[in-house]
Amino acid sequence: MNPDAVKPDPGPGPDPAAGWHLSAGRGLAVVLFPALALVAVGPLPLLVWADRLPDPLASHWSGSGGPDGSMSVRALLIMTVAVIAVAVASTGWVALSRRRRDPFVYPFVVFLVLVVAGIICAAAASMVAVNLDNASWHDAGPLPGWHLLLVVAGPLALAAAGARALPPMPPDPHPAGPASRPLAPGERAVWVGSLTNRWLLVPSAGLCVLGLVWLVVGPGRWIGLTFLPVGLATSVLATVRVTVDHRGLQVAYGPLHWPRTRIGADQIESADVIDVHPTQWGGWGYRGSIRLMKRAAVVLRRGPGLHLRLRDGSEFAVTVDHPEPGADLLNRILAATGPARP
Amino acid sequence: MLIQIDTTNPEPIYRQIAAQIRRAVATGEVGPGDKLPAARDLAASLEVNMHTVRQAYTELQRDGLVDVRRGRGVTVLATAPGRAGAHTLALALVAEARRHGLTNTEILHLVEGHL
Numbered sequence: 001m002n003p004d005a006v007k008p009d010p011g012p013g014p015d016p017a018a019g020w021h022l023s024a025g026r027g028l029a030v031v032l033f034p035a036l037a038l039v040a041v042g043p044l045p046l047l048v049w050a051d052r053l054p055d056p057l058a059s060h061w062s063g064s065g066g067p068d069g070s071m072s073v074r075a076l077l078i079m080t081v082a083v084i085a086v087a088v089a090s091t092g093w094v095a096l097s098r099r100r101r102d103p104f105v106y107p108f109v110v111f112l113v114l115v116v117a118g119i120i121c122a123a124a125a126s127m128v129a130v131n132l133d134n135a136s137w138h139d140a141g142p143l144p145g146w147h148l149l150l151v152v153a154g155p156l157a158l159a160a161a162g163a164r165a166l167p168p169m170p171p172d173p174h175p176a177g178p179a180s181r182p183l184a185p186g187e188r189a190v191w192v193g194s195l196t197n198r199w200l201l202v203p204s205a206g207l208c209v210l211g212l213v214w215l216v217v218g219p220g221r222w223i224g225l226t227f228l229p230v231g232l233a234t235s236v237l238a239t240v241r242v243t244v245d246h247r248g249l250q251v252a253y254g255p256l257h258w259p260r261t262r263i264g265a266d267q268i269e270s271a272d273v274i275d276v277h278p279t280q281w282g283g284w285g286y287r288g289s290i291r292l293m294k295r296a297a298v299v300l301r302r303g304p305g306l307h308l309r310l311r312d313g314s315e316f317a318v319t320v321d322h323p324e325p326g327a328d329l330l331n332r333i334l335a336a337t338g339p340a341r342p
Numbered sequence: 343m344l345i346q347i348d349t350t351n352p353e354p355i356y357r358q359i360a361a362q363i364r365r366a367v368a369t370g371e372v373g374p375g376d377k378l379p380a381a382r383d384l385a386a387s388l389e390v391n392m393h394t395v396r397q398a399y400t401e402l403q404r405d406g407l408v409d410v411r412r413g414r415g416v417t418v419l420a421t422a423p424g425r426a427g428a429h430t431l432a433l434a435l436v437a438e439a440r441r442h443g444l445t446n447t448e449i450l451h452l453v454e455g456h457l
Protein backbone atom coordinates (compact mmCIF):
# COMPACT_ATOMS: atom_id res chain seq x y z
CA MET A 1 0.00 0.00 0.00
CA ASN A 2 1.19 3.48 -0.74
CA PRO A 3 2.19 4.92 2.64
CA ASP A 4 1.21 8.41 1.52
CA ALA A 5 -2.37 7.28 1.05
CA VAL A 6 -2.97 6.82 4.76
CA LYS A 7 -1.13 9.93 5.93
CA PRO A 8 -3.40 12.33 7.77
CA ASP A 9 -3.89 15.83 6.45
CA PRO A 10 -0.57 17.61 7.16
CA GLY A 11 -2.23 20.65 8.64
CA PRO A 12 -4.75 23.44 8.44
CA GLY A 13 -4.45 24.23 4.76
CA PRO A 14 -7.02 26.28 2.91
CA ASP A 15 -10.12 24.16 2.45
CA PRO A 16 -12.29 25.16 -0.51
CA ALA A 17 -15.32 23.63 1.19
CA ALA A 18 -14.88 25.90 4.19
CA GLY A 19 -15.97 29.12 2.48
CA TRP A 20 -19.23 30.92 3.18
CA HIS A 21 -22.13 29.73 1.13
CA LEU A 22 -25.19 31.79 1.85
CA SER A 23 -28.22 30.30 0.12
CA ALA A 24 -30.01 32.76 -2.17
CA GLY A 25 -32.95 33.02 0.23
CA ARG A 26 -30.83 33.61 3.28
CA GLY A 27 -28.58 36.04 1.44
CA LEU A 28 -31.63 38.03 0.36
CA ALA A 29 -32.98 37.97 3.92
CA VAL A 30 -29.69 39.20 5.36
CA VAL A 31 -29.76 42.19 2.97
CA LEU A 32 -33.48 42.92 2.69
CA PHE A 33 -34.81 42.45 6.21
CA PRO A 34 -32.44 44.91 7.94
CA ALA A 35 -32.74 47.36 5.03
CA LEU A 36 -36.56 47.38 5.21
CA ALA A 37 -36.48 47.70 8.98
CA LEU A 38 -34.05 50.63 8.73
CA VAL A 39 -36.10 52.39 6.04
CA ALA A 40 -39.28 51.94 8.06
CA VAL A 41 -37.68 53.45 11.16
CA GLY A 42 -35.46 56.14 9.62
CA PRO A 43 -36.45 57.91 6.36
CA LEU A 44 -40.09 56.73 6.10
CA PRO A 45 -41.51 58.62 9.13
CA LEU A 46 -39.58 61.71 8.00
CA LEU A 47 -41.23 61.59 4.57
CA VAL A 48 -44.71 60.61 5.77
CA TRP A 49 -44.97 63.34 8.42
CA ALA A 50 -42.85 65.96 6.63
CA ASP A 51 -45.73 68.52 6.67
CA ARG A 52 -46.31 68.06 10.42
CA LEU A 53 -42.67 68.66 11.36
CA PRO A 54 -40.92 71.97 12.01
CA ASP A 55 -37.88 72.58 9.83
CA PRO A 56 -35.26 72.59 11.31
CA LEU A 57 -35.92 69.87 13.86
CA ALA A 58 -34.83 69.78 17.48
CA SER A 59 -31.90 67.37 17.30
CA HIS A 60 -29.98 67.82 20.51
CA TRP A 61 -31.04 68.07 24.12
CA SER A 62 -29.30 69.75 26.99
CA GLY A 63 -28.87 68.02 30.30
CA SER A 64 -31.61 70.16 31.84
CA GLY A 65 -34.33 68.81 29.51
CA GLY A 66 -35.08 71.27 26.69
CA PRO A 67 -33.68 71.08 23.15
CA ASP A 68 -30.49 73.08 22.57
CA GLY A 69 -29.62 72.18 18.98
CA SER A 70 -31.36 71.73 15.64
CA MET A 71 -30.90 70.13 12.25
CA SER A 72 -32.72 70.46 8.93
CA VAL A 73 -35.13 67.69 7.87
CA ARG A 74 -33.23 67.33 4.62
CA ALA A 75 -29.92 66.78 6.41
CA LEU A 76 -31.47 64.13 8.66
CA LEU A 77 -33.05 62.41 5.66
CA ILE A 78 -29.73 62.35 3.78
CA MET A 79 -27.99 61.00 6.87
CA THR A 80 -30.41 58.11 7.32
CA VAL A 81 -30.40 57.22 3.64
CA ALA A 82 -26.60 57.31 3.59
CA VAL A 83 -26.20 54.91 6.54
CA ILE A 84 -28.81 52.59 5.01
CA ALA A 85 -26.84 52.60 1.76
CA VAL A 86 -23.68 51.67 3.68
CA ALA A 87 -25.57 48.94 5.55
CA VAL A 88 -26.99 47.45 2.34
CA ALA A 89 -23.57 47.60 0.68
CA SER A 90 -22.01 45.76 3.62
CA THR A 91 -24.67 43.08 4.02
CA GLY A 92 -24.74 42.68 0.24
CA TRP A 93 -20.97 42.19 0.20
CA VAL A 94 -21.34 39.49 2.86
CA ALA A 95 -24.23 37.82 1.01
CA LEU A 96 -22.51 37.77 -2.37
CA SER A 97 -19.00 36.97 -1.19
CA ARG A 98 -17.72 33.49 -1.88
CA ARG A 99 -14.24 34.10 -0.53
CA ARG A 100 -13.07 32.32 2.56
CA ARG A 101 -12.26 34.72 5.36
CA ASP A 102 -11.64 34.58 9.04
CA PRO A 103 -14.89 33.16 10.34
CA PHE A 104 -15.42 36.15 12.58
CA VAL A 105 -15.18 38.80 9.87
CA TYR A 106 -18.67 38.52 8.35
CA PRO A 107 -20.77 38.36 11.51
CA PHE A 108 -18.68 41.17 12.96
CA VAL A 109 -19.17 43.42 9.91
CA VAL A 110 -22.91 42.74 9.82
CA PHE A 111 -23.25 43.37 13.55
CA LEU A 112 -21.24 46.59 13.57
CA VAL A 113 -22.86 48.11 10.50
CA LEU A 114 -26.39 47.28 11.65
CA VAL A 115 -25.76 48.69 15.13
CA VAL A 116 -24.52 52.01 13.76
CA ALA A 117 -27.20 52.30 11.09
CA GLY A 118 -29.89 51.19 13.53
CA ILE A 119 -28.93 53.76 16.16
CA ILE A 120 -28.93 56.60 13.63
CA CYS A 121 -32.31 55.58 12.15
CA ALA A 122 -33.86 54.99 15.58
CA ALA A 123 -32.59 58.39 16.71
CA ALA A 124 -34.30 59.92 13.64
CA ALA A 125 -37.56 58.18 14.59
CA SER A 126 -37.26 59.50 18.12
CA MET A 127 -36.71 63.04 16.76
CA VAL A 128 -39.81 62.75 14.57
CA ALA A 129 -41.91 61.68 17.58
CA VAL A 130 -40.67 64.52 19.78
CA ASN A 131 -40.96 67.24 17.09
CA LEU A 132 -44.34 66.17 15.68
CA ASP A 133 -46.94 68.98 15.38
CA ASN A 134 -44.61 71.62 16.84
CA ALA A 135 -44.36 75.03 15.16
CA SER A 136 -40.66 75.45 15.96
CA TRP A 137 -37.87 73.17 17.21
CA HIS A 138 -37.78 75.26 20.41
CA ASP A 139 -41.22 73.87 21.34
CA ALA A 140 -40.00 70.28 21.52
CA GLY A 141 -40.38 68.72 24.96
CA PRO A 142 -37.64 66.88 26.85
CA LEU A 143 -36.44 63.63 25.35
CA PRO A 144 -38.14 60.72 27.18
CA GLY A 145 -35.73 58.27 28.81
CA TRP A 146 -37.37 55.26 27.17
CA HIS A 147 -36.55 56.76 23.76
CA LEU A 148 -32.85 56.64 24.63
CA LEU A 149 -33.21 53.07 25.87
CA LEU A 150 -35.01 51.97 22.71
CA VAL A 151 -32.59 53.79 20.41
CA VAL A 152 -29.71 51.75 21.84
CA ALA A 153 -31.39 48.43 22.71
CA GLY A 154 -33.43 48.11 19.50
CA PRO A 155 -30.48 48.28 17.07
CA LEU A 156 -28.44 45.93 19.29
CA ALA A 157 -31.22 43.34 19.12
CA LEU A 158 -31.63 43.85 15.35
CA ALA A 159 -27.89 43.55 14.76
CA ALA A 160 -27.61 40.44 16.92
CA ALA A 161 -30.47 38.85 14.96
CA GLY A 162 -28.78 39.83 11.68
CA ALA A 163 -25.43 38.36 12.69
CA ARG A 164 -27.17 35.18 13.90
CA ALA A 165 -28.95 34.79 10.56
CA LEU A 166 -25.56 34.07 9.02
CA PRO A 167 -24.65 30.41 8.85
CA PRO A 168 -22.58 29.04 11.73
CA MET A 169 -18.83 29.30 11.62
CA PRO A 170 -17.22 27.42 8.73
CA PRO A 171 -16.00 23.88 9.35
CA ASP A 172 -12.97 23.45 11.54
CA PRO A 173 -9.71 24.18 9.76
CA HIS A 174 -8.25 21.33 11.84
CA PRO A 175 -10.00 18.21 10.58
CA ALA A 176 -10.05 15.42 13.12
CA GLY A 177 -7.19 13.08 12.33
CA PRO A 178 -7.67 9.37 12.20
CA ALA A 179 -8.86 8.36 15.66
CA SER A 180 -6.10 6.78 17.71
CA ARG A 181 -6.82 3.45 19.32
CA PRO A 182 -8.57 3.59 22.69
CA LEU A 183 -6.51 3.27 25.88
CA ALA A 184 -5.91 -0.43 26.56
CA PRO A 185 -6.66 -1.89 29.99
CA GLY A 186 -3.72 -1.12 32.26
CA GLU A 187 -2.72 1.93 30.22
CA ARG A 188 -3.01 5.30 31.87
CA ALA A 189 -2.29 8.67 30.36
CA VAL A 190 -2.41 12.34 31.15
CA TRP A 191 -1.96 15.38 28.93
CA VAL A 192 -1.03 18.75 30.35
CA GLY A 193 -1.20 21.85 28.18
CA SER A 194 -0.84 25.47 29.12
CA LEU A 195 -1.18 28.95 27.78
CA THR A 196 0.03 32.27 29.09
CA ASN A 197 -1.03 35.64 27.77
CA ARG A 198 1.91 37.86 28.62
CA TRP A 199 -0.01 40.99 27.65
CA LEU A 200 -2.25 40.26 30.63
CA LEU A 201 0.25 38.66 32.97
CA VAL A 202 2.74 41.54 33.01
CA PRO A 203 0.21 44.32 33.75
CA SER A 204 -1.59 42.21 36.35
CA ALA A 205 1.69 41.39 38.07
CA GLY A 206 2.55 45.10 37.86
CA LEU A 207 -0.76 46.00 39.49
CA CYS A 208 -0.11 43.56 42.33
CA VAL A 209 3.39 44.96 42.94
CA LEU A 210 2.11 48.54 42.73
CA GLY A 211 -0.67 47.71 45.18
CA LEU A 212 1.78 46.16 47.65
CA VAL A 213 4.23 49.05 47.40
CA TRP A 214 1.44 51.60 47.76
CA LEU A 215 0.15 49.73 50.79
CA VAL A 216 3.52 50.17 52.46
CA VAL A 217 4.66 53.67 51.47
CA GLY A 218 1.92 55.39 49.46
CA PRO A 219 -0.30 58.31 50.45
CA GLY A 220 -3.73 57.01 51.47
CA ARG A 221 -2.55 53.46 51.93
CA TRP A 222 -6.00 51.93 51.55
CA ILE A 223 -5.87 52.82 47.81
CA GLY A 224 -3.22 50.11 47.46
CA LEU A 225 -5.79 47.60 48.63
CA THR A 226 -7.93 48.34 45.57
CA PHE A 227 -5.09 47.53 43.14
CA LEU A 228 -4.47 44.09 44.61
CA PRO A 229 -7.84 42.45 43.86
CA VAL A 230 -7.84 43.85 40.31
CA GLY A 231 -4.30 42.58 39.70
CA LEU A 232 -5.11 39.18 41.16
CA ALA A 233 -8.37 38.94 39.19
CA THR A 234 -6.68 39.67 35.84
CA SER A 235 -3.77 37.33 36.63
CA VAL A 236 -6.27 34.49 37.08
CA LEU A 237 -7.18 34.82 33.40
CA ALA A 238 -3.64 35.55 32.19
CA THR A 239 -2.54 31.94 32.32
CA VAL A 240 -4.30 28.57 32.31
CA ARG A 241 -3.21 24.98 32.63
CA VAL A 242 -5.38 22.35 30.98
CA THR A 243 -5.22 18.73 32.12
CA VAL A 244 -6.80 15.76 30.36
CA ASP A 245 -6.95 12.47 32.27
CA HIS A 246 -9.33 9.62 33.09
CA ARG A 247 -11.48 12.03 35.09
CA GLY A 248 -12.07 14.32 32.13
CA LEU A 249 -10.86 17.87 31.55
CA GLN A 250 -9.58 20.25 34.17
CA VAL A 251 -8.79 23.92 33.72
CA ALA A 252 -6.62 25.54 36.38
CA TYR A 253 -6.52 29.34 36.30
CA GLY A 254 -3.82 31.77 37.24
CA PRO A 255 -0.18 31.46 38.26
CA LEU A 256 -1.22 29.53 41.39
CA HIS A 257 -3.32 27.08 39.32
CA TRP A 258 -6.29 28.06 41.38
CA PRO A 259 -9.28 28.23 41.05
CA ARG A 260 -9.90 25.05 39.06
CA THR A 261 -12.88 23.80 37.15
CA ARG A 262 -13.50 20.30 35.91
CA ILE A 263 -15.71 18.81 33.23
CA GLY A 264 -16.19 15.13 34.03
CA ALA A 265 -15.48 12.49 31.41
CA ASP A 266 -19.06 11.23 31.82
CA GLN A 267 -20.33 14.64 30.63
CA ILE A 268 -18.20 14.76 27.49
CA GLU A 269 -19.34 13.50 24.10
CA SER A 270 -16.22 14.26 22.05
CA ALA A 271 -13.21 16.55 21.78
CA ASP A 272 -11.61 18.34 18.84
CA VAL A 273 -9.39 21.30 18.02
CA ILE A 274 -10.81 24.60 16.78
CA ASP A 275 -9.57 28.07 16.03
CA VAL A 276 -10.99 30.26 18.77
CA HIS A 277 -11.99 33.78 17.77
CA PRO A 278 -12.81 36.10 20.67
CA THR A 279 -15.60 37.71 18.63
CA GLN A 280 -17.37 34.36 18.28
CA TRP A 281 -17.36 33.69 21.99
CA GLY A 282 -18.09 37.20 23.22
CA GLY A 283 -14.60 38.49 23.93
CA TRP A 284 -11.72 37.58 26.18
CA GLY A 285 -11.89 35.92 29.58
CA TYR A 286 -14.45 33.37 30.74
CA ARG A 287 -17.34 33.84 28.33
CA GLY A 288 -20.80 32.37 28.47
CA SER A 289 -22.10 29.67 30.75
CA ILE A 290 -22.46 25.95 30.13
CA ARG A 291 -25.55 25.73 32.30
CA LEU A 292 -27.35 28.90 31.24
CA MET A 293 -26.20 29.45 27.65
CA LYS A 294 -25.10 25.94 26.67
CA ARG A 295 -21.87 27.52 25.48
CA ALA A 296 -18.81 28.63 27.35
CA ALA A 297 -15.19 29.37 26.55
CA VAL A 298 -12.00 30.39 28.26
CA VAL A 299 -10.44 32.81 25.78
CA LEU A 300 -6.93 34.12 26.45
CA ARG A 301 -6.01 34.84 22.86
CA ARG A 302 -7.06 34.17 19.30
CA GLY A 303 -5.90 30.81 17.98
CA PRO A 304 -6.07 27.09 18.56
CA GLY A 305 -8.09 25.72 21.42
CA LEU A 306 -9.45 22.48 22.81
CA HIS A 307 -13.15 22.18 22.08
CA LEU A 308 -15.58 19.81 23.78
CA ARG A 309 -19.04 18.74 22.78
CA LEU A 310 -20.94 17.78 25.91
CA ARG A 311 -23.61 15.10 26.19
CA ASP A 312 -26.32 17.63 27.04
CA GLY A 313 -25.71 19.43 23.73
CA SER A 314 -23.64 22.29 25.11
CA GLU A 315 -20.07 23.11 24.11
CA PHE A 316 -16.96 24.29 25.86
CA ALA A 317 -13.69 25.65 24.47
CA VAL A 318 -10.44 26.70 26.07
CA THR A 319 -7.52 28.33 24.27
CA VAL A 320 -4.33 26.35 24.83
CA ASP A 321 -1.07 25.87 22.94
CA HIS A 322 -0.78 22.70 20.78
CA PRO A 323 -4.10 21.17 21.85
CA GLU A 324 -4.08 18.27 19.33
CA PRO A 325 -2.60 15.57 21.63
CA GLY A 326 -5.01 16.65 24.38
CA ALA A 327 -8.08 16.28 22.15
CA ASP A 328 -6.77 12.96 20.86
CA LEU A 329 -6.17 11.61 24.37
CA LEU A 330 -9.60 12.71 25.53
CA ASN A 331 -11.23 10.86 22.64
CA ARG A 332 -9.14 7.76 23.41
CA ILE A 333 -10.22 7.91 27.06
CA LEU A 334 -13.85 8.32 26.01
CA ALA A 335 -13.54 5.42 23.55
CA ALA A 336 -12.07 3.20 26.28
CA THR A 337 -14.73 4.00 28.87
CA GLY A 338 -17.60 4.66 26.47
CA PRO A 339 -19.31 1.27 26.23
CA ALA A 340 -19.34 0.87 30.01
CA ARG A 341 -21.29 4.08 30.50
CA PRO A 342 -25.09 4.09 30.71
CA MET B 343 2.95 17.22 27.43
CA LEU B 344 1.58 13.70 27.07
CA ILE B 345 2.55 11.10 29.67
CA GLN B 346 1.38 7.58 29.03
CA ILE B 347 2.23 4.58 31.18
CA ASP B 348 1.38 0.90 30.98
CA THR B 349 0.81 -0.81 34.31
CA THR B 350 1.15 -4.24 32.65
CA ASN B 351 4.69 -3.34 31.53
CA PRO B 352 7.36 -4.91 33.82
CA GLU B 353 9.37 -1.66 33.71
CA PRO B 354 8.87 0.28 36.97
CA ILE B 355 6.21 2.97 36.63
CA TYR B 356 8.47 5.75 37.92
CA ARG B 357 10.94 4.96 35.11
CA GLN B 358 8.12 5.01 32.56
CA ILE B 359 7.03 8.44 33.81
CA ALA B 360 10.61 9.74 33.76
CA ALA B 361 11.11 8.39 30.22
CA GLN B 362 7.91 10.07 29.01
CA ILE B 363 8.93 13.43 30.48
CA ARG B 364 12.42 13.03 29.03
CA ARG B 365 10.85 12.44 25.62
CA ALA B 366 8.62 15.51 26.05
CA VAL B 367 11.71 17.60 26.86
CA ALA B 368 13.65 16.17 23.89
CA THR B 369 10.80 16.95 21.46
CA GLY B 370 10.30 20.43 22.89
CA GLU B 371 6.78 19.76 24.20
CA VAL B 372 8.05 21.26 27.44
CA GLY B 373 10.88 23.74 27.38
CA PRO B 374 13.34 25.37 29.77
CA GLY B 375 11.58 27.32 32.50
CA ASP B 376 8.34 25.35 32.23
CA LYS B 377 6.93 24.02 35.48
CA LEU B 378 5.98 20.36 35.63
CA PRO B 379 2.70 19.49 37.36
CA ALA B 380 2.84 19.00 41.12
CA ALA B 381 3.56 15.37 42.05
CA ARG B 382 0.21 15.15 43.81
CA ASP B 383 -1.70 16.27 40.67
CA LEU B 384 0.20 14.01 38.29
CA ALA B 385 -0.25 11.06 40.65
CA ALA B 386 -4.00 11.64 40.80
CA SER B 387 -4.20 11.88 37.00
CA LEU B 388 -2.27 8.64 36.49
CA GLU B 389 -3.85 6.89 39.48
CA VAL B 390 -0.45 6.09 40.97
CA ASN B 391 1.13 6.79 44.33
CA MET B 392 2.49 10.31 44.79
CA HIS B 393 5.86 8.86 45.79
CA THR B 394 6.09 7.13 42.41
CA VAL B 395 5.93 10.52 40.70
CA ARG B 396 8.39 12.00 43.22
CA GLN B 397 10.76 9.14 42.39
CA ALA B 398 10.46 9.99 38.69
CA TYR B 399 11.16 13.67 39.40
CA THR B 400 14.18 12.68 41.50
CA GLU B 401 15.55 10.62 38.62
CA LEU B 402 15.12 13.57 36.24
CA GLN B 403 16.83 15.83 38.77
CA ARG B 404 19.75 13.39 38.98
CA ASP B 405 19.98 13.45 35.17
CA GLY B 406 20.20 17.26 35.28
CA LEU B 407 16.91 17.85 33.48
CA VAL B 408 14.88 19.53 36.19
CA ASP B 409 15.31 21.56 39.32
CA VAL B 410 13.26 20.33 42.28
CA ARG B 411 12.67 22.89 44.99
CA ARG B 412 10.42 22.38 47.94
CA GLY B 413 7.49 24.74 47.67
CA ARG B 414 8.53 26.04 44.26
CA GLY B 415 7.76 23.02 42.18
CA VAL B 416 9.70 21.23 39.48
CA THR B 417 11.22 23.44 36.78
CA VAL B 418 12.75 22.30 33.50
CA LEU B 419 16.39 23.47 33.32
CA ALA B 420 17.91 25.38 30.41
CA THR B 421 20.33 22.50 29.75
CA ALA B 422 17.52 19.93 29.73
CA PRO B 423 16.80 19.62 25.97
CA GLY B 424 20.40 18.72 25.11
CA ARG B 425 20.73 16.26 27.98
CA ALA B 426 17.39 14.66 27.18
CA GLY B 427 18.50 14.28 23.57
CA ALA B 428 21.77 12.60 24.63
CA HIS B 429 19.83 10.34 26.98
CA THR B 430 17.46 9.30 24.19
CA LEU B 431 20.44 8.49 21.96
CA ALA B 432 22.02 6.42 24.77
CA LEU B 433 18.81 4.43 25.14
CA ALA B 434 18.76 3.81 21.40
CA LEU B 435 22.43 2.76 21.49
CA VAL B 436 21.81 0.25 24.30
CA ALA B 437 18.74 -1.16 22.55
CA GLU B 438 20.60 -1.49 19.22
CA ALA B 439 23.67 -3.09 20.88
CA ARG B 440 21.51 -5.59 22.78
CA ARG B 441 19.66 -6.44 19.59
CA HIS B 442 23.01 -7.46 18.08
CA GLY B 443 23.87 -9.63 21.09
CA LEU B 444 26.35 -7.34 22.89
CA THR B 445 26.58 -7.94 26.65
CA ASN B 446 26.34 -5.15 29.21
CA THR B 447 30.11 -5.24 29.75
CA GLU B 448 30.74 -5.00 26.02
CA ILE B 449 28.39 -2.02 25.74
CA LEU B 450 30.20 -0.29 28.63
CA HIS B 451 33.56 -0.91 26.96
CA LEU B 452 32.18 0.36 23.68
CA VAL B 453 31.11 3.68 25.21
CA GLU B 454 34.25 3.93 27.35
CA GLY B 455 36.43 3.56 24.26
CA HIS B 456 35.03 6.78 22.89
CA LEU B 457 35.54 8.86 26.02
